[in-house]
Amino acid sequence: MRAAIYRTVGGPEVIEVVDVDVPEPGLSEVRIKVQASAMSYADVGAWSGVFPAPESGSHYGIGWDIAGVIDAAGEGGTTALWSPGTPVIAIVQGAVGVSRAHSEYVIVPTNAVTAAPAGLDPVVASTIPLNGLTAAQSVELAAIRAGQTVVVAGAAGGVGSIAVRLAKLRGATVIGLDIPEQENFVIDVAGADSFVPASDTPTADIRAHWPDGVDAVVNTTTLGQELIGAVKDGGVFVTTRYDTMPTAERDIRLRATLVAADAAMLTTLSDLAAAGELPLRVAETYSLEEAAEAYAKFISGPVHGRFVLEVAS
Numbered sequence: 001m002r003a004a005i006y007r008t009v010g011g012p013e014v015i016e017v018v019d020v021d022v023p024e025p026g027l028s029e030v031r032i033k034v035q036a037s038a039m040s041y042a043d044v045g046a047w048s049g050v051f052p053a054p055e056s057g058s059h060y061g062i063g064w065d066i067a068g069v070i071d072a073a074g075e076g077g078t079t080a081l082w083s084p085g086t087p088v089i090a091i092v093q094g095a096v097g098v099s100r101a102h103s104e105y106v107i108v109p110t111n112a113v114t115a116a117p118a119g120l121d122p123v124v125a126s127t128i129p130l131n132g133l134t135a136a137q138s139v140e141l142a143a144i145r146a147g148q149t150v151v152v153a154g155a156a157g158g159v160g161s162i163a164v165r166l167a168k169l170r171g172a173t174v175i176g177l178d179i180p181e182q183e184n185f186v187i188d189v190a191g192a193d194s195f196v197p198a199s200d201t202p203t204a205d206i207r208a209h210w211p212d213g214v215d216a217v218v219n220t221t222t223l224g225q226e227l228i229g230a231v232k233d234g235g236v237f238v239t240t241r242y243d244t245m246p247t248a249e250r251d252i253r254l255r256a257t258l259v260a261a262d263a264a265m266l267t268t269l270s271d272l273a274a275a276g277e278l279p280l281r282v283a284e285t286y287s288l289e290e291a292a293e294a295y296a297k298f299i300s301g302p303v304h305g306r307f308v309l310e311v312a313s
Contacts, residue, residue: 015292
């Protein structure tokens with residue numbers, strides 16, 4: 001099979017598309033024939049050297065997000081639930097590994113897969129797993145409930161926009177923070193109640209409208225200490241960027257989202273997507289063979305919407 005891999009770390013030029021062995025599913029695993037796989041900055045972190053490089057003479061695969069069909073199932077667990085040809089979405093767990101999503105076939109455990117959203121093209125469906133689970137787990141960590149006021153920083157992004165929608169579905173009042181050009185998307189598509197343009201003084205800008213502070217911040221940006229002041233005493237600050245975690249203050253609870261496979265939560269996200277409830281955006285599509293070119297373009301400037309590799313029809 002064909003798969004995007006890297007043997008050493010560096011720029012996008014280290015990405016190769018090569019022939020590798022088709023992986024075999026083991027205990028509580030399924031093999032998926034990949035139709036589309038969205039690209040992510042988590043993948044950029046892998047091949048650029050944020051995580052350890054492959055050992056000499058070996059390689060790692062690339063990709064977290066999968067939309068495809070069941071090709072084969074191993075033994076045990078819930079594998080009997082998955083018949084060949086069933087459309088699914090899934091996530092590859094962990095930062096690095098040999099068998100990953102930018103390939104013609106991939107192996108995942110059954111706790112990382114669910115039925116694909118009915119009526120949704122695989123290209124669009126492939127944007128759900130990583131972003132959707134990160135958003136859902138962030139909202140869960142923030143313990144958002146009806147009547148609360150929540151800021152989502154990076155509200156136009158793939159994770160942030162879904163977090164906006166999920167917080168709204170819980171009955172919260174949601175304030176989106178992002179660049180001014182994204183206000184219409186954040187309000188009209190993601191569904192935020194209010195919008196605060198990004199600036200050098202986010203706390204002051206938020207407190208100008210909500211002087212008592214907000215119950216929670218869900219942060220998907222590099223902001224940390226600059227934003228925690230917007231949270232009221234005893235509130236919660238959740239970030240997907242643990243490298244910019246702020247210093248604790250005023251009994252504010254600090255929590256970091258480290259995304260994990262969760263078939264139940266992924267099922268809910270799939271159902272919401274099928275009902276048109278998730279703000280999913282695709283910016284560009286490429287073939288698997290164009291993976292290096294696609295990642296070079298992906299990191300070249302601001303991107304609103306996912307880049308997706310189309311693998312098979």
